[in-house]
Amino acid sequence: MNRVVKVARMQLINKWPFLGIPMVILVASTLMTFGIWALLPASAREGELYSGSGQAVMWYFLALGIQSLTYTFPFSQAMSVSRRSFYLGTLGLFAAIALGFSILYYLLGLVEKATGGWGFNGQVFALGWISQNNAAIQILFYFVAMVLLFMIGFWAATVYMRWKASGLLVAGIGFAVLVLGMVALATLNDAWPQVGAWFAAMQVLGLSIVLGMLCVLLAGGSYLTLRRATA
Amino acid sequence: MAPTSAPAIEVRNLTKTYRDANALDGVSLALEENRIYGLLGRNGAGKTTLMSILAGQGYPTGGQVLIHGRNPYENDSTLARICFIRESQRYPDDFSPHQAFKAAALFFANWDQELAERLIEDFNLPTRRRIKKLSRGQLSAVGVIIGMAARAEVTVFDEPYLGLDAVARQIFYDRLVEDYALHPRTIVLSSHLIDEIANLLEHVVVIDKGRILLDEDADTLRGSAVAVTGNQDKVASFIDGYRVLHRDSLGSLASVTIQARLGATQRAMAAEIGLELSPVPLQQLVVRTTMSAQAEPHGDHYQEALK
Numbered sequence: 001m002n003r004v005v006k007v008a009r010m011q012l013i014n015k016w017p018f019l020g021i022p023m024v025i026l027v028a029s030t031l032m033t034f035g036i037w038a039l040l041p042a043s044a045r046e047g048e049l050y051s052g053s054g055q056a057v058m059w060y061f062l063a064l065g066i067q068s069l070t071y072t073f074p075f076s077q078a079m080s081v082s083r084r085s086f087y088l089g090t091l092g093l094f095a096a097i098a099l100g101f102s103i104l105y106y107l108l109g110l111v112e113k114a115t116g117g118w119g120f121n122g123q124v125f126a127l128g129w130i131s132q133n134n135a136a137i138q139i140l141f142y143f144v145a146m147v148l149l150f151m152i153g154f155w156a157a158t159v160y161m162r163w164k165a166s167g168l169l170v171a172g173i174g175f176a177v178l179v180l181g182m183v184a185l186a187t188l189n190d191a192w193p194q195v196g197a198w199f200a201a202m203q204v205l206g207l208s209i210v211l212g213m214l215c216v217l218l219a220g221g222s223y224l225t226l227r228r229a230t231a
Numbered sequence: 232m233a234p235t236s237a238p239a240i241e242v243r244n245l246t247k248t249y250r251d252a253n254a255l256d257g258v259s260l261a262l263e264e265n266r267i268y269g270l271l272g273r274n275g276a277g278k279t280t281l282m283s284i285l286a287g288q289g290y291p292t293g294g295q296v297l298i299h300g301r302n303p304y305e306n307d308s309t310l311a312r313i314c315f316i317r318e319s320q321r322y323p324d325d326f327s328p329h330q331a332f333k334a335a336a337l338f339f340a341n342w343d344q345e346l347a348e349r350l351i352e353d354f355n356l357p358t359r360r361r362i363k364k365l366s367r368g369q370l371s372a373v374g375v376i377i378g379m380a381a382r383a384e385v386t387v388f389d390e391p392y393l394g395l396d397a398v399a400r401q402i403f404y405d406r407l408v409e410d411y412a413l414h415p416r417t418i419v420l421s422s423h424l425i426d427e428i429a430n431l432l433e434h435v436v437v438i439d440k441g442r443i444l445l446d447e448d449a450d451t452l453r454g455s456a457v458a459v460t461g462n463q464d465k466v467a468s469f470i471d472g473y474r475v476l477h478r479d480s481l482g483s484l485a486s487v488t489i490q491a492r493l494g495a496t497q498r499a500m501a502a503e504i505g506l507e508l509s510p511v512p513l514q515q516l517v518v519r520t521t522m523s524a525q526a527e528p529h530g531d532h533y534q535e536a537l538k
Contacts, residue, residue, distance in 0.1 A: 003307050003338070010334045014325055067324065074321035075331070077288045078377070079338040080310040227305075230289050231321065 007081055007089025008096075011072060017064060018097055022057050026101075029056035030124060037120045049122035057101065061094075061146050065153025068094070069161065074231035083226050091219065094150050102142035106135055133204050141204050144211045151218035158222050162229040237300030239264035239385055239417040240285060245294035247280050247441075254280040255291070256441035262434070264299075264384070265415040269432035269449075271425055271517050277441040278421045279318070282387050285419070286315030298385055314339060314383035316374035318390040322362045328373045329358040332380070341382035346410065350376045353402045367394030375403055379410060387419045392427075400424075404431055425514040437517055444524045449513065456516055457493055460486040461506035469506055476511075476519040488519065 011018060033051040040049075068090050076086040109126035112118060125131075130138055159167040186195050202210070240262040247255040254277050262268055272278050283289035284296055287303030287310050296302065301309045322331055328351075336342045351358055354372040357365075362373060375391050392400045408431060411418065422428050435452055437445035445452070456476060459466050463485040473489040480486070488511055493501070501508050 003311075006337045009337060013330045013333055014323065016325070071321070071323040074317075075323050075326075075334070078314075078316050078320050078374075079334060080286070080313050080315070080383070081338065082287075082305045082307045082310055084305055085307055228290065230283070231317075 003081060003085040004089045004092065007076060007086050008093035010076065010079070011068060011090060011093050017067060018093065022060060022064075022097075022101065025057050025060050026104075029053040033122070033124055034118060034120070037118075037122055045120065047121070049117070049120055050127070051122060051124045054105065054124050054127075058146055058149050061098070062149040062153040064094070065150040065155075066157040067153075069154050069157040069226075073161065073226075073229070077231045083229070084223075087223055087226055091154075095147065098143050098146040098150070099139075101146060102139045105142045106138050109138065130204055137205050137208065140212075141208045144208045144215060147215045148211050148218070151215050151222065155218050155222040155225065158225040158229060161231070162225055236264075237297065238262055239299060240419070241295075241297040241300075242281075242285070243295040243297075245281070245284065245296060246292050247277075247284065247289070248292045253441050255284075255294075258294070258438070258441070258443055260436060260443065260446060262417060262419070264417045266433045267411065267418045267420065267431055268434045268436060269425070269428060270419055270421040270436050270438065271423075272421075272438040272444075273521065274423075276438045278438060279389055280441075281438065282315060282389050282419065282421060283317070285385075286310075286313050286387055288315065288317075311338070311340065312384040313387070314378055314381040314385070315387040315389070316378045316391075318371075318374075318393055320370075320374050322373070324363070326362050327359050328356055328362060328365075328376075331362065331373060331377065332358070335377045335381055339381035339383060341414075343380050343382055346382075347376055347380035350379060350406060353406065354399055368396060368399060369394075371395050372399065379407065382410075382414055382416065385417045385419075389421050390423070391420070392422070392424065400427065404428065407431065425517050426512055429513040432513070435513070435517070437520055439521050439524060445517070445520050452516060453510060453513060454492055456488055456490050456511045456519075458486055458488045458509045458511050459501065459506050460484070460509065461504075465504050465506055469501060469504070476523065477515070488515065 030053060033053040037045070037049055037051075072090070073086060081089075105125050108124075109131050112122075112124060112126045113131070117123060130141060133141075156168065156171070159171050163170070186192055238261040240260065242258055242260040245255050245258040246253065258277075258281060270278050270282065280289060284291050285298070285303070287296075287298075287306065290304055296304075298309050298313060303309045303313060326334075332344075332347055336344060350356075350372075354369070354376070356369055356372050356376070362370065365373070371391060371393050372395065375388070375395075378386055378388055378391065392403065395403065404427070407418070420428060420431070429449075432449045435445060435447055435449050436443060447455075459470055461484070463480060463483050466485040466487055470487050470489050473491045475487055475489055477488040478485070493508065498508060
């Protein structure tokens with residue numbers, strides 16, 4: 001059996017980090033949302049209710065990205081796994097899990113609509129601006145958002161493993177300088193109206209593509225960083 | 232012996248430079264397959280750096296490492312033949328020894344579950360407890376069990392005994408020799424406790440400050456020096472002309488370690504004038520070698536002289 005697949009199986013020897021905990025977070029955060037809605041006074045329940053609790057799992061994936069590298073990479077080295085196999089196996093496994101969760105989100109969105117917003121006229125999964133798109137775009141958007149958060153965690157952990165705190169500091173300052181540079185560019189060219197229009201015009205699909213490109217950048221950066229990292 | 236295949240481990244002019252120090256400084260070695268090697272040296276001598284580059288976990292600044300003729304770095308098919316558990320090995324958070332062994336069984340083709348279970352029993356290892364809650368000795372046992380049960384063609388142990396009590400260490404040495412006899416492989420063992428593992432070793436490599444001081448067959452090494460004990464004057468006349476490695480004296484009695492391979496005539500002569508000749512423990516030889524190499528800048532001379 002291929003060592004990449006074995007890495008995925010190794011990551012799943014303990015079922016909690018990749019499967020158990022995300023499920024628990026999803027169920028718990030959703031039930032808590034329902035609980036909060038149920039406690040709202042009647043006056044506050046008029047109209048539509050919105051909840052961001054669907055994000056909870058996504059933020060956990062940020063932590064999972066950090067964890068799957070920090071704890072498992074040094075062990076994978078002892079298992080005589082190349083960095084490349086570790087990288088492909090871990091990212092491949094997460095991609096599969098993210099796809100599963102994205103489809104689940106889409107299906108829960110359908111249930112949400114069918115049950116009149118879980119009986120509260122609420123929105124957790126079928127957030128209006130996303131759910132007005134077709135199934136493929138919705139799933140793509142969730143997938144890209146999850147992978148992006150995972151990759152941020154994974155890359156940051158790789159930078160830390162290779163260059164320790166100074167590496168994170170440089171990366172953080174570099175990112176801030178980049179953002180500042182873009183803000184300066186827009187300001188100096190009086191381009192804010194165009195920037196605003198660009199964002200406004202960007203549909204969920206466009207946003208997914210932009211975020212997806214970020215994912216690819218982070219994935220490439222992670223691999224190059226990991227190539228020379230030592231446990 | 233015909234060189235039918237590449238050596239199990241070949242190191243060519245290996246250097247590793249960290250920001251502030253040379254961890255390895257032109258190391259060259261050729262280790263044959265199916266022997267037990269001892270990699271000995273002081274703390275910070277470069278043992279772990281060398282081992283982790285051998286295992287493809289670290290990478291050199293210069294030079295080359297070949298395992299059965301191939302560079303192990305990022306090379307899965309070569310890596311699959313190697314097992315190296317670090318002395319400070321980290322395990323996934325919340326993993327139990329049972330889960331770590333399950334992972335090892337996935338990756339090491341020759342994994343022997345029966346041997347693993349026997350060792351678990353020998354070491355009294357609680358396999359369902361989380362690894363981060365284990366004692367230092369139990370943590371070492373996890374690494375030792377993976378290293379032995381993996382039966383990798385090239386097995387590298389870095390100070391495997393840390394925290395293990397005397398009984399557990401003896402179990403490790405005994406099982407290692409037993410299993411090695413049934414399933415020969417190339418084993419590299421780094422250690423401070425030289426006397427404890429002296430009988431295991433077939434070949435000794437001593438490293439100091441990133442350079443190889445000694446690379447010698449263990450038996451040849453054991454015969455390369457002798458301690459001469461007796462009356463001070465008689466000892467002095469007997470050892471004249473030999474290189475002195477160490478000198479102890481008490482009153483008129485002296486005990487001097489010399490570098491010499493004495494023949495039958497010389498031994499008879501020593502007996503005649505009432506001098507006692509005794510073998511020098513491996514540990515003494517390694518310590519003396521290291522110390523005399525530090526006294527003179529070029530360790531190579533000493534190694535040449537030993538031959």
